[in-house]
Amino acid sequence: MTSDTATTNAAAAAAPAERYHHGDLPNALRGAAAEVITEKGLGHFSLREVARRAGVSHAAPAHHFGDTTGLLTSLAVQGFDHLAQVLADATAGIDDPEDRLVAIGRGYVETGMRYPAHCQVMFRADVVDCDDPGYQEAGERAYAVLVDTVRAVGAAENLDLDVDMAADLCWSAMQGLLELYPNMVRRREASGLPPRDLEESITGFTRILLDGIRARRD
Amino acid sequence: MTSDTATTNAAAAAAPAERYHHGDLPNALRGAAAEVITEKGLGHFSLREVARRAGVSHAAPAHHFGDTTGLLTSLAVQGFDHLAQVLADATAGIDDPEDRLVAIGRGYVETGMRYPAHCQVMFRADVVDCDDPGYQEAGERAYAVLVDTVRAVGAAENLDLDVDMAADLCWSAMQGLLELYPNMVRRREASGLPPRDLEESITGFTRILLDGIRARRD
């Protein structure tokens, strides 16, 4: 019952494959889990299917993650790790706070599209252990990038701004976009409109959001 | 294999309970399903548990809904029906388009809190049949209220506005809020801040969104 929460070490890089010890089974299992979720959706997730794909026995995952919740929690943590990294990288060289906020929006949704399985799991309190310290820490780390940037926007233009509220709105908008985007595409198809791509949605959203945030000056 | 999609008729109101025929089993099953999802979360949903709560055999749901997806789809349709109704009622007596938009935000999130199970299901393409005509129709009906209102806001103030984009943003923000709210509460608790209640979030969100929408005049 090891508590392995998303250690990113690719230890024992060349795994001979017939070996009894896998080398890095936890990561392989996370990968397989992400695969299953991406293909079949979280609603048809199965621990045994994950084990099968990783080429180990059905009980092997339990050894590393305890139970299903353990594995999914670990996946969520990895998702937050990725996100925090992407956001940090995306904002790195940018001075203007507003440009940074746009970059964050882009980074958030980009991460969501690149790791759809992770993102489907990150806020699902019913399948994840929200009290896990690793989970909370990683989430906090990612969120901090956003709050800091919103704060900077407010400070740079001397705005009358509830930073927390504005940050939560940006976050909600991007999360909602991630969840509803397929639905939006379908609706536009049905209406005969050309599909608006994700990039365009992000840009449009952030523009309106920034206008809203900037609206009230001291 | 009846295709019973959320008929709201409370037919045979007084059901003697020992009768062989239930009276309105489809509705009872939807209710039980909502209960299970609310209590245990969609991740621990079980068709047999639903049947147990409705007091029927485990195979009874199949007769009305085919399979799990069928039942959950029906629940989603009912959710959209509720939502469309609430939004229509909420905007009924209001003339000012902006006030109407605020009322919609309030109505949306209120519905989400009142029917959490329905809302957890409505956009989950992996557990719901998105091609179901009833599903699409009900969704369209609810969405139309929002788009119309956003259009009215734009027209009233002669704004340079991509109506579809703005509507999608409002929708995303509210959906995101629904999904992330528990997380926001936990974070504020952890930071020692007083919990911001949902009402306040909605008001704050809509204020910023409206400011953003109004920002660009012709």
Next chain:
DNA sequence: AGAACTGACTTTACACTGACAACTTGACAC
């Protein structure tokens, strides 16, 4: 009235699942 039909369920059956306990395998320390 009785017979035939149909919809609403129940019973039975099966393959699959998550979780647990008990066992085996390999690697490393001494």
Next chain:
DNA sequence: GTGTCAAGTTGTCAGTGTAAAGTCAGTTCT
């Protein structure tokens, strides 16, 4: 070597979704 321990295995159990066949009650036809 022996001991130890993490990393897997096999086996088992109750619970699950779905399909098929059986049973019951009400309606309709004659």
